[in-house]
Amino acid sequence: MHINKAETLAALLAQEDTDRSNTITIDDQGPKHFTVKGENGETLEVKGTYYLANLLQEVWLGNGRLNPENVQMKPLERVDYLMNTHYWHTLSRRIDAGNILATLADEKRSSNKAYLYVPAADSDGLEYYRRISADYPQIEIIELPAPPFSDGLLAEIDKKPGLLALKYDKTAGTPLPYVVPGGRFNEMYGWDSYFIALGLMAHNQYDLAKGMLENTAYQIKYYGKMLNANRSYYLTRSQPPFYTPYLSAFYRRYAGRLPQNWLAEHLAVAIDEYQNVWMNPQTHLFADIGLNRYFDEGCGRPKETEPGHFNFILQQYAAKHGVGTAEMERAYGAGEIQDADLDRYFIHDRAMRESGHDTTTRLDDVCADTACVDLNAIMYRIETDIAALIADYFPQGFDHNGTRHTAEGWRAKAQARCDAVQQYLWNEADGTFYDYNVATKAQNRFVSATNLLPLWAGLCSREQAERLVKSQLGALLCAGGIASTAPIGAEIRGPERQWDYPYGWAPHQILIWEGLERYGFEREMREAAYAWVQMIIRATVEYNGLIPEKFNVVEGSHKTDVEYGNVGTVFDYVPAGGFGWTNASLVLGIAKLTEAQKAALNALADSTP
Structure with a gap:
């Protein structure tokens, strides 16, 4: 027509x-x-x-x-169609000649020039990025030395906030593509990429999923870690380490299209990340108990946050130092006011941001002292994934940096972690896992979606799984899906935090669905998946296809009044790509529903005025 x-x-x-x-x-x-x-x-x-x-x-x-026919599509077919034909493309980026200015743009920190940092050791990338930026006088290419990065260098970099280059494919003559979360987030994020990739693989978007995996490996190789995101102010921290689970899922799906030496290259990167980042006792390992923590190597206020974001905290210290809140922020940032207690607060806050749960009462002011259930579940999964990859593809052992890695050796690492988790994180009385604070030598008995992640990792016995589901899931499952935490007590003062009750997020849903399914809780899995998916489908039906960053799962609404707002809710005509991991959760969640549940969701189209 x-x-x-x-x-x-x-x-x-x-x-x-x-x-x-x-x-x-x-x-x-x-x-x-x-x-x-x-x-x-x-x-x-x-x-x-x-x-x-x-x-x-x-x-x-x-x-x-x-x-x-497109106008009359039912909702489930419609969202799948838009993702395949529009959303993934809209969220895709490539730092090439036609897009370099757009990829350099950053709402979170502005500067007079557009800075692109390129590893000095990446000669091919340097040559390419210098060539394509030659026609743009506002772009400055800065060579970045190999990590670790000194405090002095980080201070200089902070004066010139910019984008960190990703992998240039010399054979193809172009940088590899990647997918951004959406909205104000115009760069590639660490743990978002894993969940986005699950959605991409469900849609068989091979090139995008492969590009993001290789870009993550590039970050580990040249920046020392899988970054929170590829911006200069994120050089001091990572995010929940899903690179190895990503590698395992991707290679097992596409092994027929990839040579084994490709896997060997990436497996070596996975081992390097595990050993150099997460098992480093100076940063991420509590060596005395054999468990891991989140940590950020920087200091002071996280530079990606907006002025005024920490007013609730800073006003307490401003009174102590006899200045106003705005002056406290300025003077502390300039080093004119020094305060050890405030330093410690920001150590914990930065660590919380590495956890991806920025922010939550669960980790506020304690994160750097905490062996978290979620992180140690991921670490266990890394150890078992590496063991399985070696067993399946390198049965004689995998040689890397003078060491022969065997499946048995990595299973032993996983068993040692399992033993430590049972000792420090399992609470027999409550029938659940809790975070453990090494400073207080006590568990933080906080009901959280993250307590259920051992199900995803395969880290608990069948009996523990049954008790865990009984003690935690019922307290977290709401009309719109799984809430990040149980209700927060009125005695806890402070700003409402977006990773607390009543808000729900895609990564928790996806991981917990997989965990429930792994241990045979099919009914609970479908109930949780349906609650989340029906809330999103209702939003798409009633609000022009909207797929946002997060939801109030108690009210079943995208309308949230909480820190950072809700990315993806404001657009013209058609959603600007939706939101990466929410897109993925919708694709994955629909696949877990019964035909009757799908029919009920499609019926929403005709029951809406």
């Missing part, structure tokens, strides 16, 4: 977009009935919020040709 795009768009918005948001939602008060007129005299009647939003999207995305 051929239409006049401009005229149809203008007429549709004038009639149906009564709040002038360039979207059509249940909040609009139009007649909810629009007639499309084709250039050859044909017409298409469209009724209801959901189908009118589909129409708006198709008109906007089209070039004057409208496919009525």
Whole structure:
């Protein structure tokens, strides 16, 4: 059906977009009935919020040709179609000649020039990035030495915040692609990439999933770790280490397309990350108990945070030093006011940001002293994944840096961790795992979605799994999915934190679904998956296809008034890619539903005015 795009768009918005948001939602008060007129005299009647939003999207995305079948798609087919044809592409980036200025842009920190840091040891990358930036005087290429990075160098880098280069593929003549989370996040993030990749692999987006994995390996090789994100102010910290689980999932799916020496190269990187980052007793390992912590090697206020973000904390110290809050922030940042207690607070805050749970009451002011359940579950999974990869693909052993790694040796590491987890993290009385604070030598008896991650890692016995599900899942599962924590007590003062109750996030859903399924809790898994998926589908049906960063799972709503807002909720015409890991959770969650559950979700399209 051929239409006049401009005229149809203008007429549709004038009639149906009564709040002038360039979207059509249940909040609009139009007649909810629009007639499309084709250039050859044909017409298409469209009724209801959901189908009118589909129409708006198709008109906007089209070039004057409208496919009525796309407008009438049911919700589950529609979101899958948009992800495959639009969302993943919209969220994709590549630091090449045509996109370098766009990839350098950063809402979180601005500067007069656009800085691109390239590892000095990457001669091919340096040559390429210098060549493509030659026509842009506002771009400055800065060579970055090999890690570790001194405090003095980090201080100099902080004056010139910029993007960190990713892998340039000399054979292809272009940098590798990657997918950003969405919205204000215009760079590649550490643990987001794993969950995004699960969605990409579900859609068989091989090149994107492979590109992100290789970009992660590049970061470990040249920046010393899988970064929080590839920005200069993240050089001091990583994120939950999903590189090895990513490698295992990707290679097992696509082994037929990849040579074994490719796996050998990446397995070596995985071992390096494990040994040099996470088993380093100076940063991430509590050597006396054999468990790991999150840690950030920087100091002071995290530089990606906005001025005023820490006012609740800073005002307490401002009174102590006899200055205003704004002056306290400035003077502390400049080193004019020194305070050991505030230093310690930021050590914990930075560690919490490495955990990915920024921020949560669970880890506030204690994170650097805490052996977390989630991190040690991931570490156990790394150890068992490496053992399995060696057993399956290098049965005679894997040689790296003068050491022969065997499956038995890595299973022994996993068993040692399992023993430590049982000793320090398992609570027999409560039937759950809890974080352990090494400073107080006590568990933090905090009900959290992260307590369930040993299910995903295979770190608990069948009896423990049953007790864990009974003690934790019921306290966390809400109408819209699994909440990050149980309700926070009124005695805890401070700002409402986005990784606390009542908010729910995609990574927790995905990991816990997999864990429940692994231990045979099929009914509980489907109940949890349906709760989350129906909430997202309802949002897409009622709000023009919206797929945001997080949800209030108690109210089943994307409308949140919490720190950092909710990325992905503001857009024109069609969602700007949705949000990476929420997209993935939708794809993966739908695959776990029964046909009856899917039919109920599709029926939402016709039950919405």
